[in-house]
Amino acid sequence: xxxxxxxxxxxxxxxxxxxxxxxxxxxxxxxxxxxxxxxxxxxxxxxxxxxxxxxxxxxxxxxxxxxxxxxxxxxxxxxxxxxxxxxxxxxxxxxxxxxxxxxxxxxxxxxxxxxxxxxxxxxxxxxxxxxxxxxxxxxxxxxxxxxxxxxxxxxxxxxxxxxxxxxxxxxxxxxxxxxxxxxxxxxxxxxxxxxxxxxxxxxx
Ligand SMILES: N[C@@H](CCC(=O)N[C@@H](CS)C(=O)NCC(=O)O)C(=O)O
Numbered sequence: 001x002x003x004x005x006x007x008x009x010x011x012x013x014x015x016x017x018x019x020x021x022x023x024x025x026x027x028x029x030x031x032x033x034x035x036x037x038x039x040x041x042x043x044x045x046x047x048x049x050x051x052x053x054x055x056x057x058x059x060x061x062x063x064x065x066x067x068x069x070x071x072x073x074x075x076x077x078x079x080x081x082x083x084x085x086x087x088x089x090x091x092x093x094x095x096x097x098x099x100x101x102x103x104x105x106x107x108x109x110x111x112x113x114x115x116x117x118x119x120x121x122x123x124x125x126x127x128x129x130x131x132x133x134x135x136x137x138x139x140x141x142x143x144x145x146x147x148x149x150x151x152x153x154x155x156x157x158x159x160x161x162x163x164x165x166x167x168x169x170x171x172x173x174x175x176x177x178x179x180x181x182x183x184x185x186x187x188x189x190x191x192x193x194x195x196x197x198x199x200x201x202x203x204x
Contacts, residue, residue: 001027001028001029001056001057001058001059002028002029002030002031002056002057003015003016003028003029003030003031003054003055003056003057003070004031004033004035004044004047004048004053004054004055004056004057005030005031005032005033005053005054006032006033006034006035006053007032007199007200007201007202008169008201008202008203009035009053009054010105010108010109010162010163010165010166010169010201011052011053011054011066011067011105011162012053012054012067013162013165013166013199013201014054014067014071014102014158014159014162015054015056015067015070015071015074016028016030016195016198016199017158017161017162017195017196017199018070018071018074018075018083018155018158018195019074020194020195020198020199021081021083021153021158021193021195022074022075022077022078022081022083023078023079023081024074024077024078025198027077028056033053033055035051035052035053037113047063048063048065050065052065052066054066054067054070056070056073067102068098068102068155071083071084071155071158072084075155082154083153083154083155083158084154084155085154093147093151093156094151094154094155094156095155095156096156097144097147097148097154097156097157097159097160098154098155098156098158098159100137100140100141100144100156100159100160101156101158101159101160101161101162101163102159102163103137104134104137104138104141104160104163105159105162105163105166107130107133107134107137108130108134108163108166108167108170108171110130111127111130111131111134111171112170112171114126114127114130115127134167134174138176138180138183139180141160141164141180141183142179142180142182142183144160144183145180145182145183145185145186146182148160148186148190149186149189153190153193157190161187161190161191161196164176164183164187164191165187165191165196165201166201169201
């Protein structure tokens with residue numbers, strides 16, 4: 001399988017963390033790919049018209065996107081570990097936690113794009129709204145930290161872990177740990193898993 005990917009993309013990281021957790025990382029060839037909102041990537045668009053990473057090309061040529069779909073597919077290939085609980089409340093909880101983590105990632109990517117515009121074209125109302133939603137989501141996650149710590153690792157943990165690490169990577173001046181001791185403690189443990197250590201973002 002070929003994964004169009006970048007070490008800096010938190011959505012691509014979600015896929016690789018899932019692959020490591022599922023014991024499938026060796027089966028994925030990573031293709032370093034530049035994807036940016038203002039730069040359609042013609043080579044990538046041959047596979048994914050949305051020009052987004054992660055995009056996974058299977059051995060038979062079929063193409064999968066986005067990160068949630070790719071993780072769902074990888075989960076079907078695994079023998080023992082399962083990142084998607086199959087039944088009842090357990091499944092809904094995992095999907096809800098995934099939505100929270102993934103929603104935070106969506107928000108942070110938009111926020112970073114706005115922040116990095118030339119000063120004259122930045123929208124202050126948008127920046128303020130993104131900051132307020134980030135704070136509110138982090139407060140909600142602090143309330144979920146006990147639940148995260150009690151549950152076996154699933155797709156929800158992966159999305160939330162990648163989102164918090166993306167905050168450290170792209171918003172290093174935001175002290176998200178301040179006043180959120182339970183979340184910080186959970187993240188410290190999650191971030192030291194081999195799957196997270198093997199997928200650290202890099203600027204080079
Ligand atoms: N919902 C998508 C989001 C993927 C995404 O936005 N990836 C970014 C890189 S982190 C991207 O490819 N941006 C290029 C663009 O928006 O044109 C997923 O979960 O895979």
